[in-house]
Amino acid sequence: MKITVVGAGAVGATTADNIARKELCEELVLLDIKEGIAEGKAQDMTQTAALLGFDTRITGSTNDYAKTAGSDVVVITSGLPRKPGMTREELIGVNAGIVKGVAENILRYSPDAIIIVVSNPMDTMTYLALQSTGLPKNRIIGMGGALDSARFKYQLSQHLGASPADLNATVIGGHGDTTMIPLIRYATWNSIPVTELLSAEAQQQIVADTMVGGATLTKLIGTSAWYAPGAAAASVVESIVRDEKKLIPSCVLLEGEYGQKDICLGVPVVIGKSGWEKIIDYKLNAEEQALFNKSADAVRSMNDVLKTL
């Protein structure tokens, strides 16, 4: 198994670190456009092997895609992160060019790869990667829901005094401050609906705080987060390489599912060795479906911006 992570910045390096620690592959390549950074971080990470006890071989590459040849899975994290006060959508102008170029280079050397898109605005970058590579839809997965659902569980755990591991909670829709939809109606604490345990006010607060989870961290840190994003991207990789069939909300092409088509948007999907394998229908109620449609409208208008770049 060979995995490439493009972008050796905060999220890319953390994703690679998680992949190596879990020994998800024999060969891991970290690639960046900035001279030396990928080689340096690959060497630094390799020096943890003796301490942590893993065997994954990690190689760094300064923009040499030949080194990525034959990758089974590729994670794209290259691109600008937002700064406090910005939205993810404001990154489109710079990141679209980066993601398109990277996806095309990857495909040249790894025609069979499954691609996970992390760069923001992620829903539109996933759509762009799908359009520009022409890969089968199941091999392009946008990572957002895995992270947003982990943040949803974090918020629930704080209110309930519960272990996040005992919580089951899902965020669908876009990966944006106003487009994500934490499905509180479906959230449970070891099978008990959280709606039976929390006041209406607490539920509203949890949903609101989950939606701005990324913005909150960006304000605190001065750039966007990387620990949970890196762990979330690695969890998607793990479900693929171990063929786990985990049900992970992810951004995929919709062709009528959830009432939408010609758009990549977050829905619960089963992830295994062929990429995303099927979409699970959560049977949204009218209110949730209206939110999903609104989210789709916002993401579609970002996708339209691609035509003007």
Ligand SMILES: NC(=O)C1=CN([C@@H]2O[C@H](COP(=O)(O)OP(=O)(O)OC[C@H]3O[C@@H](n4cnc5c(N)ncnc54)[C@H](O)[C@@H]3O)[C@@H](O)[C@H]2O)C=CC1
């Ligand atoms: N989908 C999600 O859930 C999340 C998405 N993100 C997004 O991930 C992206 C990366 O964030 P960070 O790692 O924090 O940023 P960063 O600035 O730390 O790292 C980005 C790296 O990409 C590299 N890069 C730029 N152009 C490149 C190219 N053409 N080829 C190869 N490498 C290139 C840069 O040199 C830099 O090292 C951002 O767009 C951010 O918004 C971040 C967190 C979560």
Ligand SMILES: O=C([O-])CC(=O)C(=O)O
């Ligand atoms: O907030 C950001 O810009 C980065 C990101 O997507 C996240 O952490 O959810």
